[in-house]
Structure formats: structure tokens, C-alpha cells
Amino acid sequence: YEKDRHFMTLNNNSKLIMENNAMLTVTPKQLDPWLKFGLTINNSELYIKDSKIAFPGWITITNSNVTIINSTITKVEEIPTVLERDDNDDCPLLYFENSNVTIINSRIEHYYECTLPEQVFVSSPSNFTFLPGVNKTFQFIPSDIEIKTDRLSAVILEITYEANESYDGKNFVQYLSKDGLYYNTSIQPQNKTDTKIFDLFSEGINNIKDLEKLCVRFENDGNVNVTFDSVRVVFSYENDITLVNSKLYAIDTYMDIDFRR
Structure with a gap:
């Protein structure tokens, strides 16, 4: 930094x-x-x-x-x-x-x-298609920004996904917590195209170092493909x-x- x-x-x-x-x-x-x-x-x-x-x-x-x-x-x-x-x-x-x-x-x-504008960390990979039974972990790449402070005031996970009408999976997207364990977010892909968000700040992800260690994962337990078109974290600084x-x-x-x- x-x-x-x-x-x-x-x-x-x-x-x-x-x-x-x-x-x-x-x-x-x-x-x-x-x-x-x-x-x-x-x-x-x-x-x-x-x-x-x-x-x-x-x-x-x-x-x-x-x-x-x-x-x-x-x-x-x-x-x-x-x-x-x-x-x-x-x-x-x-x-x-x-x-x-x-x-x-x-x-x-x-x-x-x-009041600094919202900044974005884009996941690596930035998109992915999950075949049935496939799981994938996404990490986040710091964008080329000037860090004013490592303290944050908001951290939101945003995922855009698509699945066809026959998708019947039940799994949630999960995030890696500070305790080293994965927990469910509220993002559960459905049989449609949609964008969902989840508040990571309230779950303790509240500084830049937390973001650099952040991982998000999903396993497709459905019968057809699920595609994540975009996986990113939107955040604001604490000033x-x-x-x-x-x-x-x-x-x-x-x-x-x-x-x-």
C-alpha cells in the first residue's frame, strides 16, 4: 500500500x-x-x-x-x-x-x-461456466487504484449469472471468512438470468487486506450448466x-x- x-x-x-x-x-x-x-x-x-x-x-x-x-x-x-x-x-x-x-x-x-467513488475488484477468472458437478473458486485482483486508506465503509459482492429454465440446483455462493472457513452468502443461482448482491462488510470483510485474501466459490449441484458472467466486489473507503x-x-x-x- x-x-x-x-x-x-x-x-x-x-x-x-x-x-x-x-x-x-x-x-x-x-x-x-x-x-x-x-x-x-x-x-x-x-x-x-x-x-x-x-x-x-x-x-x-x-x-x-x-x-x-x-x-x-x-x-x-x-x-x-x-x-x-x-x-x-x-x-x-x-x-x-x-x-x-x-x-x-x-x-x-x-x-x-x-467522498471517494466506489472502487471495484474484479475476480480472476472474471467469468466461468459451471458444468453439473463442477466447482470453482474465484479470487480478486486489486485494481490499479491509489489506496487512500485501507479501512473501508462498504463491501458488496455482486454476481451476474445465467441458467436455463430446467436448472434445479440448490447450492449458494460461498465466501471465505476471516476464520478460514467458507460460509453461504444469500446468492443462490436460479433458473434465469439475474444479478444478485451480498453485503460482505457486515460479515467482517472491512479492510483492503481482507479483500486481498477474499475468495468466493460455487459448486453446481444442478442438472444443467450455470454461467457466471461477472463476479466482482464493489467497495468504498472510510475517510x-x-x-x-x-x-x-x-x-x-x-x-x-x-x-x-
Whole structure:
């Protein structure tokens, strides 16, 4: 992913302290300029006072305590023309899970505003004809897209199939769960041509890594052929300030969205 190119990670009771005009930022003055940066904090502590964080990318915090006082989380001020993209002129995306966050007299500026269009992973193979008794597993090929974040807000499996009027099969399409087992979806081919969808997000498929491991399979237990004309996953990114089982205390604090498109 993009976020793996430049990053900082704190684990296992580590502590990052920024005080007295400290700054964590990125520079475009590189041979191969790259602005995205990922700060990941797990089972640790982040303390920021009278300081600034300025970069586009991600701050992902789990099982940690965060204190931000008299400080700013914002964008990089000067971006060269070659790097002028909407997602490069914003502050990092914020994700907190099982964490306590206190923000006092601070600013979160230029938060990423774009509602990204739905993206698609197409299966490999993209279509297949099942003879009676034949089964097939479909995997999904990441499309050539820029990953803004690996967190997702929606994941839908969409299959278009066709079978003639004499088809009498009863099997459902199945998906590979995180526990390594296959489970039925609600998609059960019928004796017609149709497009059906199934919500994978509600079944725990909720990030890019889950999608890359996703497999879908079907076995034709009917008496005639079944053809899958299209097998794909449609998904959307999560770009909100996200809190999962966390507490956020914001006191005398300003937050805004970058509305420039």
C-alpha cells in the first residue's frame, strides 16, 4: 500500500512525546518525492504539547492514550506542482480504537473532504461456466487504484449469472471468512438470468487486506450448466474521523474540513 512507503510505528508501551514547537512532517525535497506518511501507535502513548503534525496520510491508534494540548494537526504548506493532488493537501486521516483521546485548545485543520467513488475488484477468472458437478473458486485482483486508506465503509459482492429454465440446483455462493472457513452468502443461482448482491462488510470483510485474501466459490449441484458472467466486489473507503470503542474529549478545540476540490 501507499501507507507502507514512509511510516513510524510505536508498539508495546512505547511513548512519543512532542513538546516545545516540535514538528512531525514530510518534505517534497526528495529525489523521488512522496508525501504520504503513516503514524501507527499500538499499546503505547502519544503526548503532544505546543507542537505540530503536518502531513497527508494516516494516524492509526489502538489500545493507547493520546493527549494533545495547544497543538495543530494540519497539512503540508507548500506542495510542488508535480504532487498537487486533492489528497496531498490535507491533514492525516484519524482512526482510534480502544483508546482514550484528549484534545485541549488545539486545531485539526484541512481534514480530507472527498467522498471517494466506489472502487471495484474484479475476480480472476472474471467469468466461468459451471458444468453439473463442477466447482470453482474465484479470487480478486486489486485494481490499479491509489489506496487512500485501507479501512473501508462498504463491501458488496455482486454476481451476474445465467441458467436455463430446467436448472434445479440448490447450492449458494460461498465466501471465505476471516476464520478460514467458507460460509453461504444469500446468492443462490436460479433458473434465469439475474444479478444478485451480498453485503460482505457486515460479515467482517472491512479492510483492503481482507479483500486481498477474499475468495468466493460455487459448486453446481444442478442438472444443467450455470454461467457466471461477472463476479466482482464493489467497495468504498472510510475517510471519517473514526472512533471504535474509544473516548474523545475535545475542549476549546477547532476542527475543519478542506473543501477545496
